[in-house]
Amino acid sequence: MNYKKSTHLTQSHEGLHEKFDLKAYLRRYLHYWYLFFLTIPLCLGAAYLYLIVTQPTYVSQTTLLIKDSKTQVGPDETIMKEMAQFNGNKVLENEIGILKSQLLMGMVVKQLNLDISFQARDGLKTIDLYGQSPIKIDAQIVTDYAYAHPLIINTDSAGFFRVNNGSTYYRIGTQIRTSWGLFSVVKGTPSDYREVEVQFHNPQALTRGMLGRLTVGVLYPQSTLLELSFEDTSVQKSKDILNKLLDVYVQSSLNDKNSEASNTLKFIESRLGLITGELSEVEKDVEVYKKSKGLTDISAESQLFLENIKENDSKLNEIETQIKVLESVDHYIQNAGDGAPAPATYMIDDPILVSLLTKFNELSLQRERYARITQVENPLFETVNTQMDQTRQAIQENVQNLKRGMAATKENLSGINTKFSSGLSSIPKKEREYVGIKRQQTIKENLYLYLLQKREETALAYASTVTDSRLVDAPISSYMPVKPKRSVIWLGAGLAGLVIPLILINLLFMLNSTVQNREEVERITNASILAEIGMMKGKGKNPSESIIKVTSRSAVAEQFRALRTNLQYMGDGSCRTIMLTSSISSEGKSFISINLAVSLASSDKRVILIGLDLRKPSLHNRLDITNKKGASNYLVGLKNLDELIQPSGLHPQFDVLSCGPLPPNPSELLSNGRLPELIAELRERYDYILIDSPPYGLVTDAALIAEHVDATLYVVRFNHTLLDHLKHIKELQRTKRFANLSLIYNGVDYAFGYGYVYGSGGNAYGYHTEDVEDSKFGFKTLKKLAGMF
Secondary structure: OOHHHHHHHHHHHHHOOOOOOHHHHHHHHHOOHHHHHHHHHHHHHHHHHHHHHOOOEEEEEEEEEEOOOOOOOOOOHHHHHHHHHHOOOOHHHHHHHHHOOHHHHHHHHHHHOOOEEEEEEEOOEEEEOOOOOOEEEEEEEEOHHHHHOOEEEEEOOOOEEEEOOOOOOEEOOOEEEEOOEEEEEEEOOOOOOOEEEEEEOOHHHHHHHHHHOEEEEEOOOOOOEEEEEEEEOOHHHHHHHHHHHHHHHHHHHHHHHHHHHHHHHHHHHHHHHHHHHHHHHHHHHHHHHHHHHOOOOOOHHHHHHHHHHHHHHHHHHHHHHHHHHHHHHHHHHHOOOOOOOOOOHHHOOOHHHHHHHHHHHHHHHHHHHHHHHOOOOOHHHHHHHHHHHHHHHHHHHHHHHHHHHHHHHHHHHHHHHHHHHHHHHHOOHHHHHHHHHHHHHHHHHHHHHHHHHHHHHHHHHHHOOOOOEEEEEEEEEOOOOOEOOHHHHHHHHHHHHHHHHHHHHHHHHHHOOEOOOHHHHHHHHOOOEEEEEEOOOOOOOOHHHHOOOOOOOOHHHHHHHHHHHHHHHOOOOOOOEEEEEEOOOOOOHHHHHHHHHHHHHHOOOOEEEEEOOOOOOOHHHHHOOOOOOOHHHHHOOOOOHHHOOEEOOOOOOEEEEOOOOOOOOHHHHHOOOOHHHHHHHHHOOOOEEEEEOOOOOOOOHHHHHHOOOOEEEEEEEOOOOEHHHHHHHHHHHHHOOOOOEEEEEEEEOHHHOOOOOOOOOOOOOOOOOOOOOOOOOOHHHHHHHOOOO
C-alpha cells in the first residue's frame, strides 16, 4: 500500500471517533423543511375539527358514607372474636362491587329509560337532547336492526313526522311498525330542533358501557367514605344516573335487611293463628263446664294448687315453645338455600345462638351479593361457603346442647306437675276437673300473650330498619369539560406535526439503499477517496451549464483543483493515463472528466479527453462538438489522429477525441489491439490522457480499457450509487484488477449534512465565492439566519 493510501485510511479510521456533528445531523432534516410546513397545519387543522365535532364530556361526583354496622351481641366477647374470622375485612370492597354491579346499573337504565337516546345536529356538532328532546319514543318491540342503525325522525309544526326523510307522514302519537320495531312517537319538550336522531341501545351493552364510565373509590385512607363519579356528555344525565344509582343501592340494601324480620313475622303470625284457635276452644270448654256443673268458686286450697300449677305449666309451655323454636332453627339450618324461611331470632334467649344465627344470615346475604357481581367460579364463593358450613356446624351443636338442657328442664317441670296433680286428689272431683280445664286455658293465654309481644317487637324492628349508607354530598358537576382536554389536543397536534415528518424522514433514510455518507463508502470498499465533489448550485438542465469556468472560485471548482493536486499521489506519482468509470450510468463520469480536464489544462498541462463509451456517449453533447468522427474510427483502422482530434473550446490546452459513430460490437472493437497504439501515440503529444469509459457494473468495456491505463478513478455518487455496488468495488480493490484504483465521491449535497468540504474551497473555511450572485434581496439574509445549520 502506498503512502497516500495508508495515510488516508488512518485518517478514515480516526474519523470514526470524531465528535457527533449536531449541525450536520440537523441539516439532514432541514432539507425536508417543506414536510414540516405541510404536516403542522394539517395536524392543527385536524385538532380544530376534532374539537368542533367532539361533544364535551363532563364529570359528576358525589360522596357516600358506609356506616360500620358491626356490633357485639351477647356478653361473651371472646366467642364473638372467634366468630370475627368469618367476617373478613372486605366491607368497602363489597360495597364498591355492589355499586358497580350490572344488576344495579341495569335497574338505573330501566328506570331512567336510557336505552333510547335522542340527538340532534348543530352545525358540525352532535347535541345530546337528554331531557329536552321534542319527541319521545314509546317502544313496544325493538328489533336487532334498531341496535345497529339510528332512526331519524323529522317533525313539523303541524304535529306530523316522517321516518328517515321518507315521503310518508304520520301524526304524532300514532303507533307504527318499521324495521326498528313497533313504537309510537309522542311529544316531548318544546324545542327548535326538527330533525332528531333516535338511537336504540342494547340494555346489556349499554350497561357495560356505563359501568366503564363509572368510578367508585375510597375518598380517604382508613375511612368509609366512597366517592362516585360518572362521565357523560350531558350534565343533567350524569347527575340523574348517580342519584338513581344511589336510590336503587339503598333500596336493595333495605330489602336485604328486612328479609330476616319479614321471615320472623311470618313465623309468629302462623303460630298466633294456631294458638288463637286452641285458646278459643279451651275458653269454650271452661264456659260449658261451669254451666253444666253450676260452679261459681273454688276453695282456698284448690286456689293454691291452681296457682302453683299455673305457674309451673307456664314454665313448661315456655320450654316447649323454646324447643319448637330450636326445632325450627335446626330445620332452617339443614334446609338453608332451598327457600326455607329464616328462624325467629327474637324468640331465642341464648345470646350465643343469636349471634351464630345473625352471622349465618349475614354470610347468606353476602353470598347473594357476590352472586350479583361475580361468577359462581369466583374463589369468594368458596370462602363464603366454607364459613357458612363452619357456622352451620356451630349452630347445630349449640341447638343440640340447648335441646338437651331444655329436655331436662321439661322433665323436671313435668315431675313437679305430677306432685301437684297428686295433691289435687283431696279436692272434690268437680273442682279438680275445673282446675284441669282452667290450667289449659291459662297455658294458651300465656302463650298467646307471649307471641303478641314478640310480634310487636319484630314489627318495631322491621319499621325501624335503616340503611347502612348515607349520602354526604349531592351530585355536582364540573364546570369545565374533562374531555376533550383542549390544551392536550393542541399540544398533541403540534407535536404530531413535528413527529410525523421526523418519522417519515427517518423511514426514508432507513429505506434508502443508496450511498449517504463518505464513511460508509470507505468502510465497505476499503478504498481511499481521492476527492469529494459537491453538487453544483443554480445550474439548469443544459449539459453545458455543468462545466466550471477556469476562473471560477466556487466550492466545486476548488474541489476539482484539489482533485488535480491529488493526482500526483496516485501510484508512484507518474500516472498520466487515467480512466474514469462507475457502477451505473448518471453517476457523473462525463461531468468529472470534463471539469478535471479543464482544471489540468488551466495548470499549463496538455490534456486530451477520449470518449470510449461506445454504447451511450455524452461527451459531444456536453462540449457541443461533432461526433461524426472519433475513437471508433481509429479503432477500425483510420490512423490519422489529426483528423479525429477536436479542440474542446474550453481551453487551448484541452483537446477532445469523441466517441465517433457507434459500432455494433464495442467490446470486440476495444480488444482488437489498436487501443494500446492509440494511447501510446497520444502519450507523445499530451501530458494527461483522460478516458471516459462505460459503467463497469453494466458492461465489460471498462475492464478491457483498464489493462492499458496507469490509474482508475471510480465515481461514486451520493444518493444514487447503491450500497450493493460498493461491494463490487471492494472486490476490485482486493483482486487489484484496476491499477491504482481510487474513488471520487460525487454529487454530495451538503444541505443533507453529509460529507465534508476540504481544502481552501470548503464551505467551512469560507474562501470560495459563488459564480452567480443572488439577485433577490433577503435571500442572503435568510441564508445568514440559517447559517448555523
